[in-house]
Amino acid sequence: MIWPSIYVAVIGVSGFALTTIFIEAKKKTHIAELIGMSAMFGCGIVPSVMIWLSMCGLKPSRAIILCIGMVCLAAIGYRWKIGRMPSIKRPAVFQLRFYDIALCGLAVSLITIQLACVLSVAIKLPVLDIDGWAIWGTKAKVLYYEPLHPTPAYFHDLSLSYSHLDYPLIVPMLWTGQMVASGNVDDPTNKAVVLIPLLGAMLLLYAVAREGLTPARAALIVSLFAGAPAMSRWSGQGQADMVIAAFILAATIWFMRWIRDRHPRNAIATGFFIAIAASTKLEGKVLYFSILGYAILSMLWTLIFNRSVKPTIGGIVLILVSALLIMWSVAALESRSATYTRRLRLSNICLNNSRWTAAHVAID
Amino acid sequence: MFYSRAVYALWPKRIFATDASTIINTSTQLGATTLPTDARWMNEHDIRAVVRFRAEPYGARIESTNVRIDPLQ
Numbered sequence: 001m002i003w004p005s006i007y008v009a010v011i012g013v014s015g016f017a018l019t020t021i022f023i024e025a026k027k028k029t030h031i032a033e034l035i036g037m038s039a040m041f042g043c044g045i046v047p048s049v050m051i052w053l054s055m056c057g058l059k060p061s062r063a064i065i066l067c068i069g070m071v072c073l074a075a076i077g078y079r080w081k082i083g084r085m086p087s088i089k090r091p092a093v094f095q096l097r098f099y100d101i102a103l104c105g106l107a108v109s110l111i112t113i114q115l116a117c118v119l120s121v122a123i124k125l126p127v128l129d130i131d132g133w134a135i136w137g138t139k140a141k142v143l144y145y146e147p148l149h150p151t152p153a154y155f156h157d158l159s160l161s162y163s164h165l166d167y168p169l170i171v172p173m174l175w176t177g178q179m180v181a182s183g184n185v186d187d188p189t190n191k192a193v194v195l196i197p198l199l200g201a202m203l204l205l206y207a208v209a210r211e212g213l214t215p216a217r218a219a220l221i222v223s224l225f226a227g228a229p230a231m232s233r234w235s236g237q238g239q240a241d242m243v244i245a246a247f248i249l250a251a252t253i254w255f256m257r258w259i260r261d262r263h264p265r266n267a268i269a270t271g272f273f274i275a276i277a278a279s280t281k282l283e284g285k286v287l288y289f290s291i292l293g294y295a296i297l298s299m300l301w302t303l304i305f306n307r308s309v310k311p312t313i314g315g316i317v318l319i320l321v322s323a324l325l326i327m328w329s330v331a332a333l334e335s336r337s338a339t340y341t342r343r344l345r346l347s348n349i350c351l352n353n354s355r356w357t358a359a360h361v362a363i364d
Numbered sequence: 365m366f367y368s369r370a371v372y373a374l375w376p377k378r379i380f381a382t383d384a385s386t387i388i389n390t391s392t393q394l395g396a397t398t399l400p401t402d403a404r405w406m407n408e409h410d411i412r413a414v415v416r417f418r419a420e421p422y423g424a425r426i427e428s429t430n431v432r433i434d435p436l437q
């Protein structure tokens with residue numbers, strides 16, 4: 001139990017280290033945003049680093065997990081020493097009304113039931129869904145046993161093409177980290193680590209909703225998000241649908257901030273999350289190209305009509321960061337067998353409409 | 365279902381439904397495959413058993429045959 005807890009702690013610490021860099025120093029930040037953003041950054045950076053090291057020939061190991069944690073702890077210590085830590089916003093005081101208490105009780109009950117369901121599926125049951133074992137679980141085991149350099153034979157074996165050989169590796173590597181930490185590759189509880197982005201997204205959504213709503217209404221929005229079919233059906237199965245929804249939410253938050261203040265720091269965070277979303281599932285590429293398209297148009301517009309350089313710098317930073325991350329993450333895995341574009345038909349999109357609910361709730 | 369589940373459960377041990385250049389995305393493609401029977405190939409891939417699945421009205425029949433490995437071959 002110690003090592004799995006250490007792995008979860010390393011995800012939190014590494015995420016917090018990045019959060020302290022991207023959230024304005026001394027800015028009063030909601031505690032839910034700090035924890036949620038740390039979870040999302042951690043779930044993006046830890047598997048990414050392990051993928052990059054694996055591409056250099058180093059299999060994921062407990063030593064690597066510890067090293068990532070130590071480096072991030074040192075970074076947090078440095079930020080604290082130079083006084084660049086974000087500060088926590090004090091909770092607002094509300095006059096409690098029966099209506100708010102009832103609404104809050106309903107929301108908390110719904111969230112608790114939902115979390116209990118997905119957690120029990122993640123911890124107690126083996127992987128029950130074919131996508132869970134065929135696409136994500138098999139890749140997690142491949143990454144556990146072999147580094148990505150030289151490329152494992154699995155990625156060239158077309159008799160396993162049902163497992164989508166060229167699917168991105170963020171979720172499998174997140175899962176592999178837990179396999180490495182627990183030391184038991186077949187432990188069904190390993191897949192519970194994929195619930196961290198769900199918790200992160202719920203907290204982020206709450207923090208963002210709280211900017212304009214009362215705590216009860218914000219909690220009710222979170223309960224809608226947590227109760228969406230994609231969340232309840234796939235969250236506990238170690239799948240990527242919920243993870244990509246969470247990364248899209250984080251990317252959208254930073255993107256809105258970048259639109260608002262054009263600060264390069266927000267552009268870097270947007271670039272990070274859109275690249276991670278595109279490295280989580282192929283659907284993430286839609287968001288990736290949409291935001292890049294907006295960034296390019298916005299840069300051209302301001303250069304031509306406003307003669308302003310600041311947004312251009314932010315846009316270039318966004319494009320460079322995301323492009324570099326994408327290159328690093330997917331360079332090893334060129335497309336070999338999938339024919340996704342041919343299958344991208346209206347009938348197939350309609351068949352998968354339940355998956356869109358979570359993304360819609362996240363984006364709205 | 366059984367094929368993909370078994371590949372996941374047994375990894376890094378392997379199930380070879382066919383050679384590595386044949387695409388298997390659907391059950392129809394899986395049903396159309398031919399089992400590798402070449403002794404040298406089986407020896408090179410350290411094949412231990414041949415398992416056959418036959419669909420029956422109330423389930424499936426599974427037959428397993430051990431394969432003798434000849435180290436000198």
